[in-house]
Amino acid sequence: xxxxxxxxxxxxxxxxxxxxxxxxxxxxxxxxxxxxxxxxxxxxxxxxxxxxxxxxxxxxx
Numbered sequence: 192x193x194x195x196x197x198x199x200x201x202x203x204x205x206x207x208x209x210x211x212x213x214x215x216x217x218x219x220x221x222x223x224x225x226x227x228x229x230x231x232x233x234x235x236x237x238x239x240x241x242x243x244x245x246x247x248x249x250x251x252x
Contacts, residue, residue, distance in 0.1 A: 194202040205213075239247070
């Protein structure tokens with residue numbers, strides 16, 4: 192439902208579930224945009240294998 196003020200749309204009333212779905216979609220799109228941005232600047236030369244990563248960050252207790 193659109194609320195009108197001075198013949199101009201001023202507000203929208205929607206179901207809570209629809210609102211939550213919209214928020215979830217916006218969040219998903221933001222995550223996708225960040226991922227695309229990171230992939231665009233990805234340098235293949237900076238990649239290390241999983242075993243090397245585990246060794247680098249292994250606890251030294």
